[in-house]
Amino acid sequence: MIVSESYQGNSLMGSICSCKRDHYADENITRRGFSTRYFKLGSSKWLESSLFLPGPFCQLQRRSCPSLMELCIRKICEDIDKYRSFSILPRDISQLIFNHLVDSCSLSDNCIEAFRDCALHDMCMGECTRVNDKWLDVISSQGSSLLSAYISSTEVTDFGLSLLRNCSNLQALGLDCCDKISAHGIKHITGLTNLESLTIRSCKCIMDSDLKPFAGLVNLKELQISCNDITNVGVSYLRDLDKLVVLNLEGSDVTASCLDYLTALTSLKSLNLNRCHLTDDGCEKFSALSNLKELNLGFNNITDTCLGHLKGLTKLEGLYLDSCRISNDGLAHLAGLSNLKALELSDTEVGSNGILQFSGLTKLEDLNLSFTSVTDSGLTKLSGLTSLRSLNLDTRQITDSGLAILTSLTGLTHLDLFGAQITDSGTKYLTYFRSLQSLDLCGGRLTDAGVKNIKDLSSLMLLNLSQNLKLTDTALEFLSGLTSLVSLNVSNSRITNEGLQHLKPLKNLRSLYLEFCGVTACEIKKLQATALPNLARYRPNQ
Template identity: 30%
Template sequence: MGEESSNLEHLPSTILATILSKLDIPALCSIASTSKSFKSSVSQILSFLPNFHLPDIAPTADLLLPLLPENPHLQSLKIDCLRLNDSSIGHLVRPSLHEIFLQNCKGFSGKLLLEVGRKCRDLRSLSVGSLAEQRGLEILTSDLEELLCGCTQLESLNLLFDVSMLSHHSFAHIWARASRNLRALEIGYILSAMMTELLSVKVASHQPPYHMQPSTLSTLQKLSLSLDHITDSLVCAISRGLISLTHLDLQDAPLIEPALTDDLTNSGLQQINPQGKLKHLSLVRSQEYTRCYFRQVNDLGVLYMATTCSNLESIRLGGFSRLTDAGFRAILHSCSNLHKLSVSHGTQLTDLVFHDISATSLSLTHASLRWCHLLTNVAIMRLTSNKDLRVLDLRNCRNLGDEVLRVIVGLSKLKILLLDSSDISDLGFSYLGHNLYSLISLSIRNCKRLTDRCISSIFGGTFGRSLQVLDLSNLPNLTDNGILLLAKSGVQIVELRMRECPHIGDTSVMALASMQVEGPWCGSSLRVLDLYDSGGITKLSFRWFKKPYFPRLRWLGVTGCLNRDLVDALARNRPFLHVACGGEELWTGYWDLSDDFCWREHEEIDELEQWLLEGEYEGGESEEEEG
């Protein structure tokens, strides 16, 4: 880049500033690491950038300070706040902001909401995750009240934390002062009774005639809630109060089986969408804590619901154990505009549900059928008559075998294929050959029959050349030889998971560290590498996790008990590397999550870390950076 950067340096300052202002923060830091003059230019640019998005790095307060100078033009702020606390609130919260997206706010108290309400009067969108999760921190109802009263222009609000500890009565009434422009609301966890009471609150009109009117939440178009349990009362309150709703997403995870009077039944299901405006509906009972289902709902309730939900474009149903093919077929045949279908724990779903799907006008782009144990290859053969499928999620459908891979060859637009715990073998991957060249994400976790040969089939044909996300976890017959084949392919894998693979060891780590990918990048392209409980990993591997190897790695999963001292030393060597040792699933934390996975190929990560770690940012006194 030396000659190119030299030419750019001779551009007029106004033109150079215009060019630099179009780049995101990682790209600017990449440019700044190439020369002192660019470093100075970037420092100036940071004073008038409209957007500050730092998605992959969790900076400390000291490192954030020079990156966020005084900037009256700043409108959008997106930061991982894992290493920040209340002392940074004054630096983050600014009157000019229209959009704030803060994740991992464990070290912040409710004061963060308070200050946002006081200072960000023109705020349009706010998302706060994991607020006050550290011991000793609290959120007061008055903090949320200040936010709702102060941000009168708010259009989207995501409170991705537990609000159930707030006073129920006060919580309900403060929402009467929420922005009249509020269109989207998401709450990380709330009690069903709290939400029902909130939606039942009426507010007095200030215009003649002075009668009671619905809460301002009646303007909501999108509502997403994680609850203790979904009830008829809640669904009825939503249907009566939120007359403009187009998106409804309700999920619960009961600790015990709900009582009949405190659960969703056919009666509640029939109350959904009385206005006929819903486009997207999601009702899911998670099996996170115990095997609980919607046992009071059967086909009759779904048949009634289908008559009022014919305009749905996507539907997700999880935990409806009494629904049979008749209920699901009613949805498929009534919702002619349906593009996305998701069913999980459909214990009575069989191949008959798709028996005549080709006779419908459906054009599905996303299909997810998780934990549907009665489905066989026949069902998927019929489902693939939808040639526009881009996402196919068949995780934990254990009766699916090699024929599934044979029939999906014709899905030329398929981008994401998830086959966890299916009965496929190496033979199935040989069917794919040079097809599925659009595939970018593949998961074959817990497919016990697969061996190293499947790696050869994946990367020997065309379809593996575009892969960016690959999950090979819990494959008992996968060895270092398979990973050597992957490394030799030169494919730009971004996320690689190999959890609980007993024969994966140090050789695989060395091969991946030495991997030279195709394209403009140097070194491994991996950003996520999960090796938790892989049997052959020893102390030797930790040498390869240090610089300069894996320059773009941001998330690493290892077994902490392997050697805690080595893990701690690695954290000191690479402070911006997220090292997970407890077996938790790694996630990239992409800010713009969409159904179609998208990877920004231009991003250069290592230079960002280099620039952040330099002792001087503006003075130009530091030594010249390497390369």
């Protein structure tokens, strides 16, 4: 029997801003770097597959009728303040309770203690920023059972990190944006020799010398340690990590000379040098990394010359060049990269003529052409890329005519037309994309009539219609049948409190953004309490 105390209700609260980049936080998919398998933490059984599937997607995979176990877990979480300890429950049950609290943003100081000595395998804290050293004490109490922990943007200090020495079997550890951890605390990690995945992104304390002990983490397969103070010297300490598959140095002060130390890493498949200090000088060294499958060079001062040194990387499946000085001519070097599945060209000098070079990229699934000079006429060159699943055309030159040209791409699951000039008339072409799961249409030209053409896209999970000032409550009525929706953004519109009633059928909705509308937080809370129990994030929230 679970030991209980007096009951106090918990509210499912969360917040996220309604701008475009946070809209994609719900999707929990990183499209401008490596695939999600490299950005999530998990125990070894997940390391070779998709790790920690986002809560909303796990939920949508469930049966329409919840199992008895699911109902029990939900009830326990609703009454969480009744319970002092779950340690005598089977570990799998305790894990499910913990995961549900994380997914619903309900993990708190009051309930974390109940998980002491539960021998949990995975403690991924999600978006919880309340984690402190007291929580680390509970996490470390899992002892040798703990296989993964993810703690980001929290108040954890060096002392808290030292407690993890009891977790000798820890395989995956995430400490992103933990500003109270210093180099002294990082030294405690070096004793965790079973680590396979370690992320310490955006921590201000890491310097070159702090990476020297990492040479002892011989089982590392993934290392993400982006920090401004890391230079080529720091990278030199990593050259003997021969099991390393993923290396993320985003934002570090490295140059192409660091590649001298990476050529020995024959297992390396993914390399992220986004926002480093790369120029064309030294880029010829990329040709030695022949086993690379994913390469991120975004936001560097490289040109078409650099692309000439990549043409031999025939195993590449993902290439990210956003905000580089790449032109149409440079894309000719990509013609032989027939295995490419993802290509990021956002905010480059690429135009419609550059798309001519894509004809041989028949495996391309993800293409980002946002903020380029591509026009409607150039899109005709995409019609043969029938493998495309994700297409970003966030650019003002794209109109209804361009959308009409794309109708042969019936396999699209993600379509971003955020700033495109799509009108009500153009939305009729959306009916060709029956598999769409994510759609952005924020060019400001839609009315309720245009939304009517979206109502039959039953696979939609994320829909962003913000900035369309003419949308009214009728738009929500049209969307009421999209029961797979997880995230809906209709900010900057004429939606009112009265229109919220149309959202009641959207039982899977977890995020709702209605900022700068005639909607109040009070009415959203009422909707959450009576009809949308899974709603965890909403704006306005006060």
